[in-house]
Amino acid sequence: MKTTIGFVFSVIAAAGLLAGCSNGNNNGTPPGTGSNCGNPPPGFQVLYPRNGAPRIPSNNANAVYAAAKPALVVGNSYDFFAVQSSGFTQYTSTFATTSLSNVPNPHASPAPGATIYVTQMPYPVGPLQTVQLFWNDGGTGCNPNVLVSSYSTGQ
Numbered sequence: 509m510k511t512t513i514g515f516v517f518s519v520i521a522a523a524g525l526l527a528g529c530s531n532g533n534n535n536g537t538p539p540g541t542g543s544n545c546g547n548p549p550p551g552f553q554v555l556y557p558r559n560g561a562p563r564i565p566s567n568n569a570n571a572v573y574a575a576a577k578p579a580l581v582v583g584n585s586y587d588f589f590a591v592q593s594s595g596f597t598q599y600t601s602t603f604a605t606t607s608l609s610n611v612p613n614p615h616a617s618p619a620p621g622a623t624i625y626v627t628q629m630p631y632p633v634g635p636l637q638t639v640q641l642f643w644n645d646g647g648t649g650c651n652p653n654v655l656v657s658s659y660s661t662g663q
Contacts, residue, residue, distance in 0.1 A: 545650035548586075548643045551577040551622070554657040556615035563662030569633040572600065572641065572657075573611040574625045575618035585647030588656065590629055593638040599646065600627040635663045 556573040557564045572588060580586060580603060588600040603625035611624065618624060633639055638660045642652035 543650045544653040545643055545645045545648065547654050548656055549576060549578075549580065551619065552580075552656075553616060553618065553622075554641070555618060555624070556611050557657075557659035558614070558616050559657040559659070561659040564659050566633060566635050566661050568612050569637075569639065569659070569661045570629045572627050572629075573606070573615065574603065574627070575622035576625065577619045577622035579623035580625065585645060587627060587644050587646050589642040589644045589652035590633075591640045591642065592633060594634070596631070598629055598631055599644065600629050600641075602646065603627050633661055635661055637661045 552574060553576075554572060554574050556571075557569065585602055587602050589597065590600060591597050604627070606624050606626040608618065608624050610626065638658060640658045641656050643654045643656050644650070644652040
């Protein structure tokens with residue numbers, strides 16, 4: 509009987525430990541591991557900052573502009589998981605439509621007829637940071653695995 513009770517308590521303790529380590533969201537799992545959020549939809553591209561862009565002014569590094577053709581599904585929860593070289597991570601806002609005239613220069617050229625989007629980081633990106641943007645479907649609890657773009661900030 510003592511062995512059975514000890515076994516039951518150890519199973520309960522192990523289950524509690526697993527539940528504590530896996531709380532149903534993707535905040536504790538580093539990018540590239542866990543349940544994959546998949547790729548951005550076909551026809552999606554980052555306009556600004558351009559992929560690999562160096563020395564983006566810090567005051568322009570908090571907004572990311574993108575284009576999609578066809579347009580993203582209305583009511584989606586798509587966003588980016590931003591990983592900075594300092595180790596700081598944050599999720600951007602979901603994509604909101606904007607116009608091409610709002611996109612800072614220099615930027616990539618969108619496909620003709622593409623819908624233009626902007627997403628914002630809630631916390632400022634500081635100087636001398638490399639930022640990696642991973643695709644995230646925020647409404648699913650998946651883990652962002654796909655690197656979409658990266659850029660660096662200047663001083």
